Amino acid sequence: MTRQRLIGMGIVLIAAGAALVWLMSRPVVLPPADSRQDEMAGMDMPWMGKEQQKKPALVEEAVGPGTPLESEGVPGIVTIAPDRLQTIGVKYEPVARRPLEKIxxxxxxxxxxERKLAKVTIKFHGWIEQLFVSATGDHVKKGQQLFTIYSPDLVATQEEYLLALQGRKQMGESEFPEVARGSQDLLEATKRRFQLWDITDDHIRELEKTGKVLKTLPIHSPITGTVIKKDALAGAHVDPGQELYTIADxxxxxxxxxxxxxxxxxxxxxxxxxxxxxxxxxxxxxxxxxxxxxxxxxxxxxxxxxxxxxxxxxxxxxxxxxxxxxxxxxxTRLAIPQEAVIESGQKQVVFLHHGGGKLEPRLIKTGVKTGEWSEVLEGLKEGEHIVTSANFLIDSESRLKSVVEGMGGMPGMKMKD
Structure with a gap:
């Protein structure tokens, strides 16, 4: 390669570098956003399918001015094609008064x-001789014998009673009233002691009739019921207040x-x-x-x-x-299905159907909920038609439409079928 040729190539490279530096130093000026989006909207993008190029849209243009609900964060009246409403399964139902029942x-x-529960205890110490009710779960009747018990106190009281009874017979006809009254008081005091120990009157009468002191005396059930607890054992020593049976009706x-x-x-x-x-x-x-x-x-x-x-x-x-x-x-109260209500924080919203695919979001106030029904306190009148299914889909699409309409100055973003 000759020297002249090498010099020529160097001059070309120097000129190209200078041109690149000059271009990079200049500011880049882009066309306005509106014109760029218009161009993008009209571009043919063969690498995308037709379904991808087509923007999905459910909600069409709003009909009429917005409602006061827009200030509450709820979109205004929206219109959806009737065939589209049928496709997504929208159903309607009139607001009516109906009987409500809380379950x-x-x-x-x-x-x-607790009012039919009894515990069997004794008020003196002794030894259980014989058990007549010996198992938990046994049924007993009021007054039925549960067990017999030997107690030195019982034996001594029987002897005192017989002596008092004999003394009353001997002194009852005394010419001195104080003596007769004293013997009667002694007999009554001994009899009262039996009663305080839960010894029934028939045993006292038997003692008076036979005049024989019994070694053991029976204890009876205070109520009719079932033995749900038993601690009584034959031959066991028992103390006053010890629970022997628990009986429940x-x-x-x-x-x-x-x-x-x-x-x-x-x-x-x-x-x-x-x-x-x-x-x-x-x-x-x-x-x-x-x-x-x-x-x-x-x-x-x-x-x-x-x-x-x-x-x-x-x-x-x-x-x-x-x-x-x-x-x-x-x-009877004004009520609507619970599935018709969209809960949005502290707000409740339903969609009214005005015909022709026109849907109006309405703020309401609900009361008691019973099963599938919600009581309506404010916001609806009897006879108005409301949407009872697909509410969330309609709500999301209507909110999306409000967002898109709020993006003013961005052509190409309008949602159409």
Whole structure:
């Protein structure tokens, strides 16, 4: 390569570098945004499919001026093609007054009626001689003999009674009234001691008739019921106050259940309740609210409610679990399906259908909720048609339309079918 040729190539490279430096030093001026987006909107993009190039749109242009709800963050009236409404499964229902019923369900524990519970104790020390009721679960009747007991105090009191009885016979006809009255008082005092020890009158009469001191005397059941606890053993020594039997009348029982504090206002004394058991849901027992306890559990936010019901066949056993259902009639009220309400923070919104695909979002105020229904306190009138399905899809699309319309000055972003 000649020297002249090398010199020529160097001059060309120097000139190209100078031109590049000059171009980089100049500011870049882009066309206005509107013209750029117009150009992009009209560009043919073969690498994208037709479905991708087509912008999805559900909500068409708004009809008429916006409603006051727009200031509350809720879009105004929107129009959706009727065939599109049918496609997405929109359903309507008129606002109407209907009877409402509040249903409260809870689980309770079966408990013994405390008013039909008795404990058998003795008021003197002694030794059990013979047991007549020897097993837990045995049924007893009021006055039935439970066991016999030997006690030195009982033997001594019997002897005193016989002596007092004999003294009254001898001194009862005394010419001195004080002597006759003293013998009678002694007899009555001894008899009262038997009664305080729960020795029945028939045994006292038997003692008077035979005149023989008995080694043992029987102790009787105070109520009719079932033995749910037994600590009495033949030959055992017992002290005063020691519990030997616990007897419960299970023909009438309690169910203790927890009710949440927000449901307590619906629970009243003497309300009827349906009770079922998990192993036999087809059998429904009827009880009533007997008592609402005055305290609340701070951890569970519940209060105890006592349900009472008859249990003559003893189907319900103590400590069983039972399902309790309360039905509270609330009367006739203006109500709509719960699925029609869109919860937005502290606001409730429904869509009114004006025909021709026109939908109006409406702020409402709801009251009590019962199953599938919500009471309407404000915002709707009887007979108005509301959307009861696909509400969230309509709500999201209407909000999207408001956002797009708020992006003024950006051509090419208008949503069309």
């Amino acid at each position: 409260i369900r809870t689980v309770g524990r079966v408990a013994v009626d 299970l023909s009438h029982i309690w169910i203790l259940a927890d009710i949440y504090e927000y449901e307590l206002s619906f629970v009243k004394k003497d309300q009827k309740a349906a009770v079922t058991l998990s192993y036999d849901p087809s059998t429904v027992l009827t009880g009533h609210v007997g008592f609402i306890y005055p305290t609340l559990d701070p951890k569970t936010r519940t209060a105890k409610v006592r349900f009472e019901l008859d249990n003559r066949d003893e189907t319900l056993k103590p400590d069983m679990y039972a399902n309790v259902e309360l039905r509270v009639s609330l009367g």
